[in-house]
Amino acid sequence: MEVSKRISSLQVSPTVALNSKAKQLKASGADVLNFAVGEPDYGTPxxxxxxxxxxxxxxxxxxxxxxxxxxxxxxxxxxxxxxxxxxxxxxxxxxxxxxxxxxxxxxxxxxxxxxxxxxxxxxxxxxxxxxxxxxxxxxxxxxxxxxxxxxxxxxxxxxxxxxxxxxxxxxxxxxxxxxxxxxxxxxxxxxxxxxxxxxxxxxxxxxxxxxxxxxxxxxxxxxxxxxxxxxxxxxxxxxxxxxxxxxxxxxxxxxxxxxxxxxxxxxxxxxxxxxxxxxxxxxxxxMAGQISLLKSRRDLAVDCIKSIKGLDYIQPQGAFYLFIDVRSALKDSKKFGELDSMAFCEYLLEEKHIAVVPGEAFGSPGYLRLSYATDEDTIRKGTQRLQEAVEAI
Ligand SMILES: Cc1ncc(COP(=O)(O)O)c(C=O)c1O
Structure with missing residues (x-):
């Protein structure tokens, strides 16, 4: 018996897949910092x-x-x-x-x-x-x-x-x-x-x-x-x-x-x-309080990424994402090709325990999406790990 060709051709949402992999790792005891989520960390009023x-x-x-x-x-x-x-x-x-x-x-x-x-x-x-x-x-x-x-x-x-x-x-x-x-x-x-x-x-x-x-x-x-x-x-x-x-x-x-x-x-x-x-x-x-909280996190995340050599980003004015251009870092690496952001994300999760979403998921290989809807300490720690990973490759 056949199933629908059209629906079989769809990909499972990569953000959902990555999130569940990060959760599995965390459940096994790893100190995973999750920047892959698409929702605020604060609750509904x-x-x-x-x-x-x-x-x-x-x-x-x-x-x-x-x-x-x-x-x-x-x-x-x-x-x-x-x-x-x-x-x-x-x-x-x-x-x-x-x-x-x-x-x-x-x-x-x-x-x-x-x-x-x-x-x-x-x-x-x-x-x-x-x-x-x-x-x-x-x-x-x-x-x-x-x-x-x-x-x-x-x-x-x-x-x-x-x-x-x-x-x-x-x-x-x-x-x-x-x-x-x-x-x-x-x-x-x-x-x-x-x-x-x-x-x-x-x-x-x-x-x-x-x-x-x-x-x-x-x-x-x-x-x-x-x-x-x-x-x-x-x-x-x-x-x-x-x-x-x-x-x-x-x-x-x-x-x-x-x-x-x-x-x-x-x-x-x-x-x-x-x-x-x-x-x-x-x-x-x-929601005024929550929005000003996100603004300060945006500023912090941008400052942290700005200081990492080899990375660039699209200036974010809204939402809670930073889209990081890793093409130049990957191009200079021995491990990855310029557009291998998917493989780099797997490496980041497995080796550095940070979950970010590869640009491939958004039609733009060579980029990573980092969600900064999380606390400042996690943003600092996570971007530090990203810096270490960029230096290591
Ligand atoms: C751009 C965009 N549109 C729509 C949605 C769907 O939002 P929801 O179904 O939660 O209302 C999302 C969720 O991540 C989104 O990022």
Whole structure:
């Protein structure tokens, strides 16, 4: 008996695989420092937890409405207006089990077999495989001169008559960069001339340290009929395990995304939705302390990496990742080739007991992603071990 060729061709998320290897090593007694995780080390605000517990106790234990209830979608609509200057009625908002499910359902809703989606490297691991699972073809725009490339002339070279969408992630996982308003304008003006969907993953929106986040749609309102905004509460509100994501966009797309949820996960758990609704109404001020903590960790991680000879990095303005360029260190080593970041990561885990994610996972071999959503002592110790490893190879 056969299984699906399309699904068999997907790779298991390398971040998940690496995380479990690091956990296994740790369980066997090794002093593993884990920089591979994609979630804050601090917990969900207590008030949010308390509301969920009360909601459970009061019987919010049944199915809820597919795509999210009216109170939650109203809270999101108000947030989009208050924090992003965007006007979306609750009817054009769909909630789902994490931004991951939302993005998956968007791919399934938009793509037909052979349709191409443009992705600027480095990009989050799951985009590629979700697009493939939906029958599409991810088309990767590689970095130029060690930087992600948003130059319309270059994007044009990677486009084809089969291109149906462009996917943007700013602030970015894995590189932490955030596009400036000027960069957004150039990109947006180019995309507005195209007959493509524009998917904007803004899940790291609260985690910006230098300038506040601006949505591409705010800068280029002419994109509205082709624009789909994706966001969620995992990163901004430290609610990774709660699985709350949402999107807003043209009614005909939202209808399909909602229909897919009704046939897959059905709904958000109602007790989760009630607590998420309260947090959404508080907005960014609820997380101000955590965001300034992350900023100081960003500064520390950058200082530590800067001092290591042979390493370079993309300046991170947001999220909680540092994307480290190890090409020159690997090129000069006897053990590894310039682009062997996967093998170097295995070496780092096995020999130095530090877990970082190889750039291969993000379409950019020769790089490592280090998550600094951990305490300062661990950042200092881990980067010291990285320095020793670079010197040793
Ligand atoms: C860029 C990006 N988008 C979406 C997601 C999915 O987030 P969640 O499904 O937890 O809402 C992640 C999680 O790591 C991410 O990094």
């Amino acid at each position: 207590k008030e949010v937890v308390d509301i969920a517990v009360k909601a459970l106790q009061s019987g919010k234990t049944k199915y809820g409405p597919a795509g999210g209830g009216v109170p939650f979608r109203t809270a999101i609509s108000e947030k989009l207006s208050r924090e992003n200057g965007l006007d979306y009625p609750p009817e054009q908002i769909v909630c789902g089990i994490g931004a991951k499910e939302i993005l998956f359902h968007i791919s399934l809703s938009l793509l037909n077999d052979g349709d191409e989606v443009l992705l600027t490297a480095p990009f989050w691991v799951s985009y590629q495989d979700q697009i493939k699972a939906a029958g599409g073809i991810p088309v990767l725009i590689p970095m130029t001169d060690g930087k992600p490339c948003f130059d319309p002339k270059v994007i044009e070279q990677y486009s084809s008559p089969k291109t149906v969408a462009y996917l943007l992630c700013s602030p970015n996982n894995p590189a932490g960069y955030a596009l400036s308003q000027d960069e957004l304008k150039v990109l947006g003006n180019y995309l507005a001339e195209k007959d493509w969907w524009v998917i904007s993953d803004e899940i790291y929106e609260y985690l910006t340290f230098d300038t506040p986040h601006t949505s591409l749609l705010k800068v280029c309102p002419q994109l509205r009929e082709q624009f789909i905004l994706v966001n969620g509460m995992s990163k901004s509100f430290a609610m990774t395990g709660w699985r709350v994501g949402y999107c807003c966009g043209p009614a005909k797309v939202m209808k399909l995304v909602k229909s897919l949820q009704s046939h897959s996960s059905t709904c958000l758990p109602p007790f989760v939705e009630e607590a998420a609704c309260w947090a959404m109404n508080q907005g960014a001020p609820l």
